[in-house]
Amino acid sequence: MATQHVNKITVFMYRPGGTGDCFLLQFKKGNQVSFNLMIDCGCITGGKQNFIPILDDLTAKTKGKIDLLVLTHEHADHINGFTSVAEKFVNLTIAKVWFAWTENKDDPEANNYRQHHTEQKMALAQATTKLNKLERDHYFHKLLELENQGEELADGIHHFIDSLNGLNGLNEATMAANGPETMEDILRRLKIIDSNTVVEYRYPGQTLEDVLGAEGIRFFILGPPKSLDLLSKEEGKNEGYEKRENKSTTNLAFIEAFSVSEDNAQDHIPFEPDFFFAATPTDAFVEFKEKYHADEQAWRKIDHDWLFGGAELALRLEQSINNTSLVMAIQFKDSEKILLFPGDAEYGNWLSWHDPQLNWSFVKNNVLQTVGVDYIFKNTVLYKVGHHLSQNGTGKEIGLEQIKHPELAAMVTLDFKKILPGWLNTMPNDFIGAELINKTKGKLFFSGAYEPILKNIQTPRVSINANHLKETVKNNKKFVGKIAVEYSVKG
Numbered sequence: 001m002a003t004q005h006v007n008k009i010t011v012f013m014y015r016p017g018g019t020g021d022c023f024l025l026q027f028k029k030g031n032q033v034s035f036n037l038m039i040d041c042g043c044i045t046g047g048k049q050n051f052i053p054i055l056d057d058l059t060a061k062t063k064g065k066i067d068l069l070v071l072t073h074e075h076a077d078h079i080n081g082f083t084s085v086a087e088k089f090v091n092l093t094i095a096k097v098w099f100a101w102t103e104n105k106d107d108p109e110a111n112n113y114r115q116h117h118t119e120q121k122m123a124l125a126q127a128t129t130k131l132n133k134l135e136r137d138h139y140f141h142k143l144l145e146l147e148n149q150g151e152e153l154a155d156g157i158h159h160f161i162d163s164l165n166g167l168n169g170l171n172e173a174t175m176a177a178n179g180p181e182t183m184e185d186i187l188r189r190l191k192i193i194d195s196n197t198v199v200e201y202r203y204p205g206q207t208l209e210d211v212l213g214a215e216g217i218r219f220f221i222l223g224p225p226k227s228l229d230l231l232s233k234e235e236g237k238n239e240g241y242e243k244r245e246n247k248s249t250t251n252l253a254f255i256e257a258f259s260v261s262e263d264n265a266q267d268h269i270p271f272e273p274d275f276f277f278a279a280t281p282t283d284a285f286v287e288f289k290e291k292y293h294a295d296e297q298a299w300r301k302i303d304h305d306w307l308f309g310g311a312e313l314a315l316r317l318e319q320s321i322n323n324t325s326l327v328m329a330i331q332f333k334d335s336e337k338i339l340l341f342p343g344d345a346e347y348g349n350w351l352s353w354h355d356p357q358l359n360w361s362f363v364k365n366n367v368l369q370t371v372g373v374d375y376i377f378k379n380t381v382l383y384k385v386g387h388h389l390s391q392n393g394t395g396k397e398i399g400l401e402q403i404k405h406p407e408l409a410a411m412v413t414l415d416f417k418k419i420l421p422g423w424l425n426t427m428p429n430d431f432i433g434a435e436l437i438n439k440t441k442g443k444l445f446f447s448g449a450y451e452p453i454l455k456n457i458q459t460p461r462v463s464i465n466a467n468h469l470k471e472t473v474k475n476n477k478k479f480v481g482k483i484a485v486e487y488s489v490k491g
Helices: 048-062 076-084 086-091 108-136 139-143 150-168 183-189 283-292 305-322 347-352 373-378 421-425 430-440 450-457 466-477
Strands: 008-014 022-029 032-041 068-070 096-100 198-202 207-209 217-223 327-332 338-341 360-364 367-371 380-384 409-412 444-446 484-490
Touching: 008 048, 022 048, 032 048, 032 076, 048 076, 048 086, 076 086, 076 183, 096 183, 207 360, 217 347, 217 373, 367 373, 373 380, 380 484, 409 430, 409 484, 430 444, 430 450, 430 466, 444 466, 444 484, 450 466
Parallel strands: 032 068, 068 096, 096 198, 338 380, 380 409, 409 444
Antiparallel strands: 008 022, 008 484, 022 032, 207 217, 217 327, 327 338, 360 367
16 A cells, blocks of 8 residues: 655744744645644744743644754754743654754864854854943943044944844854754753754755655755855855845834945944044043043053954854755655745855756656756745845845746745844845745735835835735735744645
8 A cells, every 4th residue: 555645734934023933844644744844943032932832832733743853053043942942842752853964063074164153153252242341331432422423423332232232142152061062962951852862964965755754755955055165155246136225114213323325224234343433532532531541541542443343253154154054945746846945045055056066866757867956946836035035045046036836935034023133234125025926926924014024025126016915915914913824835
């Protein structure tokens, strides 16, 4: 008797009340759930109140069994739920967990990469701690008190430090006795997985079929790339979507300390470190400092200037860690339909899938088939939009322009309730948002309140079909107040 194949996958995109990823995919044979797949569990500055109801719902839906847990990458907006409600996982049995090859302690390249980035994360954390202490001591306000526009400059530094705190908060850098902690170490320390959990590391080019309970399903592993150069590549020259012309607006007031040029407004950081200190102090400023800081002469020193270099370090870390995302394409063997989950993969990860040496093999009708990424794009019917709908989380010519399936739907993990201020420069990208509304004919779903996101997508730069926009509103409206957005793909 032939083994019954999975004929439907229901995707639950949880809504933690902020920007972050948490998914449950239930594979069904007939009306019976045969396989539970969980992908990530995180939210920007998310705490217990965000994750307790999600874990309760997830536990009830799965009856306490996760057949496969996938952690895409180590940023807090994808994994801090495990830390926040570790005690809730006592009610869940996790049979297997997949990590990207970058977490594999038996891989020398992975160890070198992880050591380097742990050192960077610790340096960033140290710089951020020092800047916050100076801020608490009102150092910058005192330093700039008599300088021209000194109050505005000090307020600018305050906003800079806030943004840096947010970027630093994406990372958790800890050392174990034998080196930097991996995500596996963290899950074992929190007792979320145990000795009975099978741990596997995934490499690009792998094809996995007929996993127990998920018969009739293929998993194609696309990334992260093995190339360290590609891991650090955020954007490609003359390829990709332009950033927003203006910051996204939210229900929260965000006040810029400076009026910046249009070019500077595109940057993650609103001002350059060079602006923070005047080159030539005024006579009044000198007199003030000599009077109140005669011993230190602090204004003459550059003791703390180096700390502002943390901004560049933070951005480079964010880019390269996003590119370590474990990228999966989940395919129904019979219909060949694909669900594409790229985590927060950025340009370098997307570009790597087009390497002529990278392909995926499987047997169809007793014949060995070898396919490239064009095959994966051609058959994609559900796209988990990369990096919260930012301009560098979705490839253009190397990505979305090749995804044309008439049944396409897309899910976006973006919510303005909790979002880093620097992300308002990039999220939501209006070009990608408009293209997805049109390509999906309105089957574009958001984890956060849809009104402000759609408002920010509708810019003068884009054209959106009115009927598709109306359908997008209708599709999202029915999930208002619900714990998850639910969408099913029939195989």
